[in-house]
Each structure stands twice: as structure tokens, then as C-alpha cells.
Amino acid sequence: MKSIALIMLLITTFTRAETVEKEIPPDYGYVVEIGEQAPEFTAVSADGATIRFSDFKGKVVMLQFTASWCGVCRREMPHIEKEIWQQHKDNSNFALFGIDLDEPKEKVQKFAQDIPVTYPLLLDPNGKIFYKYAEKGAGVTRNVIINKTGEIVYMTRLFKQEEFDEMKEVIDKLLK
Template sequence: MKRTILFLLISLSVFAVYAQTTEKTNADDRGYIVKVGDLAPDNFSLELTNGKKTTLKALRGKIVVLQFTASWCSVCRKEMPYLERDVWLPNKDKDLVLIGVDRDEPLEIVKKFHQDMKITYPLALDPGADIFGQFADKKSGVTRNVVIDRNGRIAFLTRLYDPEEFATMKKVIGNLLTNTSAK
């Protein structure tokens, strides 16, 4: 009996270590569990703060930028004016959709955050960070952008706000917008 219990305990310990190792190797060093070239997960609905809903499937044919954010995130707040000025405003009439996906905060807080940040692109709710968890390990942080091409494939991923990476993201978005062959 003692041997059986010992064997079970050792087996469970080995399995736990394997599960943790597998989970960590599935996420890249920035916490992403998706990579450029992957088909973006699209088995979720984005509920905007105005009550409207959309899906990535409904947005196919457009370039989509999902900005994972939260009101408590200082780096998000730093990046948002650049997203507004350099990505959203010059491209909102060019088949680009930018949606800030707010990580696990209630509607009232997200609406106030939207107003405080003086942005015009929409914010969506992400209760339980379930949408976030389809793109990145839930233990990793926000301030990340996922650029999705017209066919639903991930074209670019950012983490934190780095001006050089942000400039590259803008170029990728510009190239995707000018490439009309996939429309």
C-alpha cells in the first residue's frame, strides 16, 4: 500500500513538472502563445463599451489591431495616445479596425478609462481575461498589440511600448493596408 501511494505521489510530481514545463514552452519569452503567421483565434465575441458586439470572423477583409490594455497599466496609458494619433486617426477610413481589449475590468471603469484617455477608437470588455488568454499566457501582462491581416492571420505582435517596435508595427499596418490583393 505504501509503495502504491509513493508511486502515485512520484507520478503526480513528475506530471506536475511536465505540465508546468509544457505550459512555459508554449508561451514565448514575451508571454505569447500565438505567433506571427498563425490564424488568429476567433471563437469569441468582442463586446464594445457601447453595447455592440463583433467577432474577428465578422471583421475578415479588414486589418484588425487588438490592443490588450487595462486602466491600471501605466505603459498602456503611455502607448494609447500614439495608437490614437499614429495608427487609428490616419487609417480608420482605410479598412483598419483598432479595438482596445480591456483586461478584466467592469464596464463603468472601462468607460471612464476610455474618456480619461481621450481616445476615439473603441474599447471592448474582456471578463476573466478569456480573450487575452487565447493570445497570451494569462500570467503575462498587458500592453500588447496583435495585428491581424485581412485573412485572419497574425501579422505582427508587440509587447510593452517600444518606439522602435511601434514604428515597425506602423510599417506592417501600412503595408497590409496597401496590399489589396487579399481583399
């Protein structure tokens, strides 16, 4: 029942303002909040492309924070690949980036092959991007959904199937 009520809230909320009334527990370790503009960043992908967040204004963007040593990330990433990336990768209004916390390019490339995932993984030396979103010492398994105006509309922590399913609903609604 609770999940149906939240989905109804999401649908109602998106028809009004494309934001979600979701309370983010303090133990999620975010330093950003729903309703805020997403922090700007520039990064290099594992294949060498330069990515500027500002270039994706006008698109729905999913940021997936990860690392090769993270067991929960390894469990969640195949779901992201199959249920989100494969569903929306050809939609010109959608972008998805995995942001790998402080690992060298070769390790990130191997990580992508091992899982496997085909969505772009960005390098985040010293956590410069990660710490714009999360507290020092916070865990990496987290996702941030950003609407077409650059506003944060949904955030997750760890891999919880119910929250993951809600996140997919948010993305689908934003892309309609």
C-alpha cells in the same frame, strides 16, 4: 541599421506573403505565433455593441490589449490614437479594437475618456480573449496585427518606440 534592415525585410516579405519573419522573444508571453490564424472571439464593446472577430475577415485588424491600471498602456494609447487610429479610422479595410482585461464597463468608459481614445474598447471579462493570445499572468501591454486573411503577422510587447514604428509600417503596408 538594424531597424532599416528589418523594414526592408518587412517590405520584401509583404510583397511575397504578407507575413513577417520576426522572432518573438519567449518573455513576451504569447501563446499564438506569427503565421497562425488569429483566434476567434465575440465581445461586447464599452458602448454595448457586440463584436465578432469573424465579421472583420477581409480587413487588417489591430488588437490592443490594455487595462486602466496599466501605466505602459496609458503611455502607449495616445500614440495608437494619434498615429494609427486617426490615420486609418476612415479606411474601410482597417479595424482597431482595444481589449480591456477584466474590468467593468463603467471603468472602461472612464478609462477611454481619461486617456482619451476614440477607438472602440472591448470588455474582456475574466480574460477570455486575452488568454487566447497570451499566457496566464502575462502583462497586458501588447498589440497583435492581423492581415486580411485572418493571419497574425506582427506582435508587440510593452511600448518600445522602434517596435511601435515597425508596427505602423506593417499596418501601412498591409493597407496598400
